[in-house]
Amino acid sequence: MTSIAILGGTGHQGSGLARRFAATGARVLVGSRDPDRARTVVAAWNAPIGMIDVASYADAIDQGEVIVIAVPFSSVDGLLDEIGRHDVAGKVAIDVTVPVTFTDGTVAMIEVAEGSASEHIRARLPDNVRLAVAFKTLPAHLLEDADAPLDCDDFVCGDSDESRARAIALVGLLPELRAVDVGPLSRARSIEQLTLLAIAINRRHKVRDARYCIVGLPTRPA
Amino acid sequence: MTSIAILGGTGHQGSGLARRFAATGARVLVGSRDPDRARTVVAAWNAPIGMIDVASYADAIDQGEVIVIAVPFSSVDGLLDEIGRHDVAGKVAIDVTVPVTFTDGTVAMIEVAEGSASEHIRARLPDNVRLAVAFKTLPAHLLEDADAPLDCDDFVCGDSDESRARAIALVGLLPELRAVDVGPLSRARSIEQLTLLAIAINRRHKVRDARYCIVGLPTRPA
Numbered sequence: 535m536t537s538i539a540i541l542g543g544t545g546h547q548g549s550g551l552a553r554r555f556a557a558t559g560a561r562v563l564v565g566s567r568d569p570d571r572a573r574t575v576v577a578a579w580n581a582p583i584g585m586i587d588v589a590s591y592a593d594a595i596d597q598g599e600v601i602v603i604a605v606p607f608s609s610v611d612g613l614l615d616e617i618g619r620h621d622v623a624g625k626v627a628i629d630v631t632v633p634v635t636f637t638d639g640t641v642a643m644i645e646v647a648e649g650s651a652s653e654h655i656r657a658r659l660p661d662n663v664r665l666a667v668a669f670k671t672l673p674a675h676l677l678e679d680a681d682a683p684l685d686c687d688d689f690v691c692g693d694s695d696e697s698r699a700r701a702i703a704l705v706g707l708l709p710e711l712r713a714v715d716v717g718p719l720s721r722a723r724s725i726e727q728l729t730l731l732a733i734a735i736n737r738r739h740k741v742r743d744a745r746y747c748i749v750g751l752p753t754r755p756a
Numbered sequence: 757m758t759s760i761a762i763l764g765g766t767g768h769q770g771s772g773l774a775r776r777f778a779a780t781g782a783r784v785l786v787g788s789r790d791p792d793r794a795r796t797v798v799a800a801w802n803a804p805i806g807m808i809d810v811a812s813y814a815d816a817i818d819q820g821e822v823i824v825i826a827v828p829f830s831s832v833d834g835l836l837d838e839i840g841r842h843d844v845a846g847k848v849a850i851d852v853t854v855p856v857t858f859t860d861g862t863v864a865m866i867e868v869a870e871g872s873a874s875e876h877i878r879a880r881l882p883d884n885v886r887l888a889v890a891f892k893t894l895p896a897h898l899l900e901d902a903d904a905p906l907d908c909d910d911f912v913c914g915d916s917d918e919s920r921a922r923a924i925a926l927v928g929l930l931p932e933l934r935a936v937d938v939g940p941l942s943r944a945r946s947i948e949q950l951t952l953l954a955i956a957i958n959r960r961h962k963v964r965d966a967r968y969c970i971v972g973l974p975t976r977p978a
Contacts, residue, residue: 716956747969
């Protein structure tokens with residue numbers, strides 16, 4: 535059983551993923567800057583006993599086989615510095631961050647010199663860890679409501695066949711979620727725009743769970 | 757009955773729109789740089805008699821109440837020069853262009869200084885014509901197969917409530933297509949990325965009609 539470390543695992547996106555992975559029987563390690571506070575948060579989730587542990591970032595990075603980067607984009611650089619201080623050879627990192635900002639009630643993209651948050655992260659990750667994108671377009675509100683069906687598609691891209699395969703396997707753990715492989719890591723530029731548009735749709739249409747399904751793919755695997 | 761001028765109406769996107777609008781009973785004017793050639797093309801469509809006329813760009817711009825900009829992005833500036841030589845006060849322009857390029861078998865975005873093709877067009881259109889975006893993410897191949905159900909969502913944005921309302925009404929003419937209003941014209945940046953990603957999905961998954969449906973909106977109007 536793969537151990538999934540979720541860095542930022544008590545945040546909006548991270549906590550939903552942690553609870554949903556634990557519900558499938560995966561071993562989840564919630565990595566937090568403040569493990570004592572995180573333990574209180576996690577205790578309130580009523581997760582299956584023993585499926586979710588809490589650790590510092592350092593311990594979560596060391597123990598996770600898959601490392602999910604789920605901190606706010608503004609905190610990513612500090613986290614990457616921490617990852618750089620560890621031996622992460624052979625691990626796979628999954629980027630779920632979205633570089634958006636809210637100004638005057640409007641959601642907009644944060645300009646990232648590398649073209650996307652994922653390429654920004656790739657440029658700062660150790661060479662011996664592979665990186666993929668997943669879960670970027672799933673509404674945090676929906677993820678957190680851990681019993682609500684996701685019922686949509688999830689876009690995966692990555693820097694290697696290996697990282698994409700790991701991401702697709704992770705997506706496949708969650709029921710009613712289909713992974714759509716969209717290719718190289720640079721496709722994160724489009725995926726992050728999809729998230730931005732989904733948030734804009736939420737605000738304009740006064741909903742909270744706008745998300746995507748691709749029509750025209752031949753099968754919808756379970 | 758609104759008269760819809762489709763500039764570039766024999767191209768991939770334009771011809772599908774022309775045929776589908778004509779099939780709903782709308783009056784369509786196919787604007788072409790070469791009307792004689794366009795007449796031959798249109799004759800082969802077996803469209804309802806009298807529903808589709810062919811005209812020069814100049815005549816189509818003068819006669820259309822709604823002007824659909826459906827030329828390749830590389831030809832947009834010349835077309836905008838032509839539009840600028842006409843009295844277009846009160847007309848609404850609909851931008852369906854997508855600034856993508858194919859290099860070494862990979863599809864990529866053309867960098868547009870204004871942020872999107874739509875904002876590029878807005879900057880060059882006369883002030884007295886309103887602009888909206890529609891139909892950008894519909895696969896050209898599917899549009900051209902005029903009897904095939906579209907069965908997806910279409911993203912509309914625009915520079916005014918008026919232009920968005922006209923675009924939403926146009927989308928509403930086509931069966932099995934739902935308009936999703938995503939707000940101001942700058943949202944075209946995201947919409948154009950959706951098109952890029954759909955093309956990438958087509959190529960990667962060896963399909964031709966990948967398109968989007970939004971899950972989480974309360975109703976799906978007919």
